[in-house]
Amino acid sequence: MTEMSGAKAIIKALEKQKVDVIFGILGGAVLSIYDHFRNSEIRHILCRHEQGAAHAAEGYARASGKPGVCMATSGPGATNLVTGIANAYMDSVPIIAITGQVPTTSKNTTYMIGRDSFQEADIVGITTPITKYNYQLKSAAEIPGTVKKAFHIATTGRPGPVLIDVPKNLQTEVAEMNFSNKIRIKGYKPKTNPHPLQIDRAVKLLITAEKPIILSGGGVIISNASHELLKTAETLIAPVATSFMGKGSVPENHPLSVGSIGMHGNPAANKLLCEADVVLAVGTRFSDRSTGTIDTFCSKAQKIHIDIDAAEIGKNIEVNVPIVADAKKALREINHRLIIQLKNRKESSWANRVKETKQQLNKPPNKSESNLKPKAILHELRKILPNDAIVATEVGQNQMWSALYFNILKPRTFISSGGLGTMGFGFPASIGAKVACPNRPVVDIAGDGSFRMTEQELATSVTEDIPVIVIVLNNSVLGMVAQWQRFFFKGRYAAVKLGSSPDFVKLAEAYGAQGLRATSLKEFKKAVKQALKSDVTTVIDIPISEEENVVPMVLPGCGIGEQVGDY
Amino acid sequence: MQNSTKVIAAIVENKPGVLHSIANMFRRRGYNIESITVGHTEKKGLARMTITLNGDNKTIEQVVKQMNKLIDVVKVSYLEKENIVTRELALVKIKVIDAKTRSDAINCVEVFRGRVVDVSPETLTVEITGTSDKIDAFVNLMRTYGIMELARTGLTALSRGVKSIRIID
Ligand SMILES: Cc1ncc(C[n+]2csc(CCOP(=O)(O)OP(=O)(O)O)c2C)c(N)n1
Ligand SMILES: [Mg+2]
Numbered sequence: 001m002t003e004m005s006g007a008k009a010i011i012k013a014l015e016k017q018k019v020d021v022i023f024g025i026l027g028g029a030v031l032s033i034y035d036h037f038r039n040s041e042i043r044h045i046l047c048r049h050e051q052g053a054a055h056a057a058e059g060y061a062r063a064s065g066k067p068g069v070c071m072a073t074s075g076p077g078a079t080n081l082v083t084g085i086a087n088a089y090m091d092s093v094p095i096i097a098i099t100g101q102v103p104t105t106s107k108n109t110t111y112m113i114g115r116d117s118f119q120e121a122d123i124v125g126i127t128t129p130i131t132k133y134n135y136q137l138k139s140a141a142e143i144p145g146t147v148k149k150a151f152h153i154a155t156t157g158r159p160g161p162v163l164i165d166v167p168k169n170l171q172t173e174v175a176e177m178n179f180s181n182k183i184r185i186k187g188y189k190p191k192t193n194p195h196p197l198q199i200d201r202a203v204k205l206l207i208t209a210e211k212p213i214i215l216s217g218g219g220v221i222i223s224n225a226s227h228e229l230l231k232t233a234e235t236l237i238a239p240v241a242t243s244f245m246g247k248g249s250v251p252e253n254h255p256l257s258v259g260s261i262g263m264h265g266n267p268a269a270n271k272l273l274c275e276a277d278v279v280l281a282v283g284t285r286f287s288d289r290s291t292g293t294i295d296t297f298c299s300k301a302q303k304i305h306i307d308i309d310a311a312e313i314g315k316n317i318e319v320n321v322p323i324v325a326d327a328k329k330a331l332r333e334i335n336h337r338l339i340i341q342l343k344n345r346k347e348s349s350w351a352n353r354v355k356e357t358k359q360q361l362n363k364p365p366n367k368s369e370s371n372l373k374p375k376a377i378l379h380e381l382r383k384i385l386p387n388d389a390i391v392a393t394e395v396g397q398n399q400m401w402s403a404l405y406f407n408i409l410k411p412r413t414f415i416s417s418g419g420l421g422t423m424g425f426g427f428p429a430s431i432g433a434k435v436a437c438p439n440r441p442v443v444d445i446a447g448d449g450s451f452r453m454t455e456q457e458l459a460t461s462v463t464e465d466i467p468v469i470v471i472v473l474n475n476s477v478l479g480m481v482a483q484w485q486r487f488f489f490k491g492r493y494a495a496v497k498l499g500s501s502p503d504f505v506k507l508a509e510a511y512g513a514q515g516l517r518a519t520s521l522k523e524f525k526k527a528v529k530q531a532l533k534s535d536v537t538t539v540i541d542i543p544i545s546e547e548e549n550v551v552p553m554v555l556p557g558c559g560i561g562e563q564v565g566d567y
Numbered sequence: 568m569q570n571s572t573k574v575i576a577a578i579v580e581n582k583p584g585v586l587h588s589i590a591n592m593f594r595r596r597g598y599n600i601e602s603i604t605v606g607h608t609e610k611k612g613l614a615r616m617t618i619t620l621n622g623d624n625k626t627i628e629q630v631v632k633q634m635n636k637l638i639d640v641v642k643v644s645y646l647e648k649e650n651i652v653t654r655e656l657a658l659v660k661i662k663v664i665d666a667k668t669r670s671d672a673i674n675c676v677e678v679f680r681g682r683v684v685d686v687s688p689e690t691l692t693v694e695i696t697g698t699s700d701k702i703d704a705f706v707n708l709m710r711t712y713g714i715m716e717l718a719r720t721g722l723t724a725l726s727r728g729v730k731s732i733r734i735i736d
Contacts (some may be wrong), residue, residue, distance in 0.1 A: 124584065125587065128584075128588050128591050129592070132638070136584075170639075179606060185581075185638060186580065186613075186734070187580065187637070187638050188638045309636070310632050310636075311632035311633050311636050314628065388644060517711040
């Protein structure tokens with residue numbers, strides 16, 4: 001037990017969790033905490049908007065597998081974090097948000113919280129539906145235990161954001177702090193071991209399957225189960241389709257990988273999923289964007305569903321074999337049993353069908369130097385970037401083109417806002433990823449509209465010396481929305497034209513970053529190579545046609561087998 | 568399975584914000600609470616919540632799972648109607664204009680095994696416990712006299728026999 005102030009205890013508790021970096025913006029209600037960064041090894045990265053801080057914390061977490069931490073002052077600081085917290089919640093990413101709050105008591109009143117004090121916002125109430133859990137501290141002595149619990153909850157089971165709201169007076173309150181107490185949370189005991197009976201049933205089903213397919217979700221990446229998943233696929237000689245969030249859970253250049261499924265999924269993945277007789281779905285929540293119409297989704301198949309979150313099983317899709325467990329543990333068990341029973345399995349006609357479907361449906365890009373097409377751009381980018389480069393995306397066409405045409409080869413190298421679809425996520429997330437992996441290139445594949453939403457973080461990346469590469473697929477339009485207006489509103493455009501403002505090259509330069517423009521594939525390749533060599537953030541502006549569509553597409557109200565347009 | 572009223576019991580942490588997070592989850596996911604009762608349990612720091620809601624089996628299964636997911640919910644169970652004892656309490660204030668109606672009303676109260684807990688020259692306040700159906704019937708009957716005020720607790724329930732929702736430390 002040692003006596004110290006609440007502010008000091010927060011920093012100390014974070015150090016005990018091995019936090020090495022915090023993204024944040026200070027303000028009146030967190031001044032005391034910030035005062036203690038002086039004496040700490042923890043690096044504080046001053047962002048230019050709290051949304052950027054939350055996304056950066058998420059990018060850090062997704063790239064590293066460790067929890068990311070962000071901090072903001074009370075009121076507007078806290079509410080600015082909300083989009084970032086919601087994003088982390090939807091994509092099950094462990095981030096810890098620490099917010100200042102108005103004091104519980106002060107000299108002239110007995111209670112400040114609840115009196116609409118200056119910069120008071122009920123951030124606990126606001127974030128209840130978008131956090132895995134949240135706390136408002138009532139006394140300084142609670143700090144060590146609460147921080148420990150927050151990290152435990154955020155990182156175990158199905159991960160997610162946890163917020164700790166710290167009233168200002170508790171930061172200066174001195175109390176006896178106990179950092180070695182064991183924590184106990186009565187209502188929280190995530191189940192990680194699979195039920196042996198369900199494993200039996202799954203194995204039986206898989207062995208008799210003639211056309212098995214694996215659907216790999218984000219949970220496989222979270223649980224670091226890529227190796228086990230690929231081994232299982234190889235034992236079964238089953239193709240692996242991924243959800244959007246599962247992209248990168250298997251190397252997309254592997255012969256059994258067929259790409260991601262869904263509205264803008266790879267047609268081979270969508271088609272093979274429809275033909276399969278047994279689906280082994282792992283760590284995926286069958287979101288509407290993945291499944292298309294539910295009643296036609298894998299209607300011929302028996303389904304095995306592994307998920308650590310029991311509530312995901314049966315939520316959107318009825319399954320035959322439910323397995324509530326950690327993906328890695330369950331897959332290890334399953335593969336172990338399959339290997340014994342499927343020794344010397346020969347390639348079946350299904351394996352040929354997989355090859356043939358891929359060949360038929362995945363055409364390489366047409367290379368036209370003058371007419372810059374996203375597919376060709378992304379193919380070139382893949383060739384230039386090393387396999388372990390981290391790629392983030394913004395939201396819209398840029399994101400779906402990346403999903404379709406940019407092969408991800410390693411887990412945790414694809415960082416994109418899947419569940420919430422947050423424009424402006426990718427750039428600050430790449431800053432966070434770069435902090436986590438400073439020796440690897442980090443690239444944000446951006447749309448012009450999205451980039452404008454958090455572009456102020458260029459200042460963060462330049463002043464904090466965190467060089468990333470932003471590739472703006474600049475169609476001068478809110479492209480995805482324009483596409484929907486073309487497809488579903490007879491081409492009546494409303495409020496989608498962005499025009500040519502700003503000039504992204506000059507914008508980058510104004511921030512002290514490098515700005516490059518590429519108007520041909522050749523220039524593009526040159527620009528990327530130059531950016532990779534540069535030790536400052538580079539924005540590469542690539543003008544593309546504003547009429548470009550993302551196809552193939554599953555139209556709303558259709559099954560994923562009914563895509564329109566060619567890959 | 569058809570929609571019908573289902574009973575869920577939960578042991579929850581007895582601290583601020585718990586009711587909010589549970590109610591919020593119900594609202595967000597579009598589940599409709601019919602009634603909710605909360606009170607202390609035999610263990611310090613834990614409260615018991617009885618929730619009734621209308622839905623089919625699949626919905627109830629999801630509700631139980633979603634409740635289980637909440638960190639402050641320590642344990643939650645769906646209670647099958649056949650295996651539980653349910654009770655509700657109501658206080659009913661009725662108008663009695665003369666001695667005849669008063670004695671008539673008191674007769675009804677006795678038939679329903681209710682208790683008169685307060686009287687005034689023009690009113691009679693009755694406490695009645697029982698299943699929700701019994702209370703519905705009583706309340707309907709009292710309408711003929713004129714109900715001035717009605718307060719119902721909502722349903723609470725326990726499993727029959729040795730089966731129980733207990734938290735073992
Ligand atoms: C914060 C936010 N606001 C609005 C939307 C709706 N929306 C989805 S895609 C899109 C257009 C994105 O434009 P841009 O970043 O230029 O990407 P493009 O589709 O042109 O590649 C919009 C407005 C969103 N996803 N997120
Ligand atoms: Mg655009």
